[in-house]
Amino acid sequence: MQDFNGKVALITGAASGIGYAIAEVLGESGAALSLVDIEAGALAKVEHEFLARGWSVLSQTADVSSFDAVHAAVKSTVHRFGRIDIICNNAGVGLEGPVESWTDAGWSWVLGVNLMGVVNGVRAATPFFKAQNSGHILNVASIGGLTAAANHGQYGASKFAVVGLSQSLRDELAPHGVGVTVLCPGFVKSRIATSARNAPGDLPARQAWLMETGFTGPAKELFQMIERRVDTGLDARAVGEMALRGLRTNAFIVLTEREFLPDIERRQKAVAKAIAVLGQWPTQPQAQAQTHG
Template sequence: MTQSNQDNRGAKMQLQGKVAVVTGAGSGIGRAVAQALAQRGCHLALADRNQEGLAETAALPELNSVKVSLHTLDVADRDAVAAFPQTVLAHHDRIDLLVNNAGVALAGSFEQVSETDFDWVMAINFHGVVRMTRAFLPLLHRSDDARIVNISSLFGLISPPGQSAYSASKFAVRGFSNALRHELADSRVGVTVVHPGGIATSIARNARVSADIPQAQMQERLANSQKMLRMPPPKAADIIVRGIEKRSARVLVGSDAVVMSWLERLFPVRYWNLLARRAKL
């Protein structure tokens, strides 16, 4: 499902012949978004820390019909991000779309999570988005029709216990995206913020875990998280890319994201009490 408050740029965004930079493209939503963009004739600069994952993405048949460049990149590396636009321009003659998808997860309450781990999440999930945007915005301004797409989360809409670091990073992405959209309203660069619900990726399995969480408790949390991750990444990616084409200001991916968005709006303080009460029924 998509909730879209379109910007005022008019007709559908045409992706044929455009060039997109996609971070976190070695797996999950990033890989699926690359497929969906390639199916629409969009050329790709794909970035990830995982070279093997990038190679697997590049080998997908959907990418055979477009120009693809692969780049090993850690979005938490300030210098690498600053140099990245020129690297991309060495392979492509333009940049029209930036998809800030790279992200990590961290399990544990605020008191369980170390300051180092909290900063690690923020460095990738939030500061990576900001740095990539700062690096590529001058090139996006050169395009006749450009867009920045920032992947937040369901936990950028609601704030469950045990997710203080991750939720903080995703709320930060949401706030940054909304303010940036207003600042760029009179330019040719639009901004979309995406809130995926339960997407069947490996993010929960690969989450960093606080050493203070008992193993049995962690296994239970992981099992519960996996049950919630139901939507296949290609379906999520199609919703996201259709949102890009529609110039949507916000894209809610999945019925869970839509329901939680409305619940948080209706009960901005008490929504978690209502959810916890329902879970006990």
Template sequence: MRQIRGKTALVTGAASGIGRAIALRLAEEGARLYLLDVNPVALASAVGEAKARGVDVVGRHCDLSQPAQISAAVGHLLDQWGGVDVLVNNAGITYYGRTHKMAAEHWDQLLAINLQAPIQLIRELLPTLLSRDEAHILNVASICGLVGMSRVAAYTTSKFALVGLSETLRAEYSRQGIGVTALCPGLVDTNLFAAAPRGTDINENKQPPRWLLATPETIANRAVRAIYKNHGIVVVQPYARLTYLVKRWAPGLLDLGNRLRRRKQGPDKHRVAKPEEKRRAA
């Protein structure tokens, strides 16, 4: 995208973390903003900060797990401003715990917000994006969308799908002026894990080491550069890029590491018993 100033951008999950940082960076670049979030108090604060940068901003409460609310927000945006130039699918939640301990409602909620909502927003906004001389879709994925990680199966599933969706859209619409980026940061200093539901086998929420965490502002700066440069897949931190390279060129090393870690930790007391083991126990 040659210019962001004067363009219209929709950002989901804009009240905190990466979404808030991206919204403020886009405001600094001169974009007018349509911000969605489920937290009305934090959203109002983000709207105020963005307006202080001298751009038009509309904030709207939206639960992205509810398709009707998404359609209503899109309709309101089109009524207000007639279209959108930049779509940032940022909102996301996670779950930490063993897959067999994860309830169906947690799967449904996570996939609704992390995957179904971006699909719906893209589907409903593609006509207006295609009507622009240039437009961009930024899907905030994760290194977990490129490399499978333990105990975040649902999150990883949603992010792998989001990366695949981004690649497909890029292949399909690049000649029609739509840039598409899958932004894949490593660990970021947000409340993603702190606020996550967890399995019954987990005593407390996972807190990554602080030295591994990037700031939301660092990710936002890279996101805006990706929009300008129309980058495809963007992996941000050095350790995340190294992990991705190992996955691509020596996937057996990651698999070996996972198997050795499991052996070092000893037998899994939470392992699901096989049917024959249950019969013997009886």
């Protein structure tokens, strides 16, 4: 998709961070914007800002873990603008901790937003894309979807799933004129480190307690490192521009920095080693020798 002028883009998690940046660069490129976020106050401020720039903007508050909510947002977008050309499934949350800290509620929340939020966006937008034989899906995963970190199981599992889903969709939807790109950013200045503020039930209080007093050793060191790196990470605007280039070139994976390449290469070497060992195994079961007395 080379020209965004007159195109219509729906972006989830659009009120801050990477979602805001992607919306901004698309707006500057002439796209009409459908902004979706769970935080109504922050979303209203972004809508006001973008309208002041003279852009065509629709804003909708929605919980992306609900298919009905995402479907309604997509239908409202088509009703307002007459079409939808891009869906950016960006909304995401972080919930870290060792195995002992896991709960059903935590897993449901992380997978509900990070994975099912993407699934719901794809389900809602794809029929429109197929009908017009064009469109582009931009899924925001993470470098954590290509290499895993200790004490990051919930987040990593959700982001690995998004990368795998995107690869499957890219092959499935290409014959219908639909592109699929997955953005895998590293540390970016955003509010994801405090995303538990939007978690349901007692998860916000539980995560705050865990972060302050509940973790020790490597887990605590990891959380402190993440907080530092997010504060000093890439500017979200730069990541938005990288995402735009990915859309223009129909790239499959968009990376934002080279820092994590050794981790990715280590995983690739492990796969290569497994393949090499596989070649040493017999392809057919060996019949056991029988002896007769």
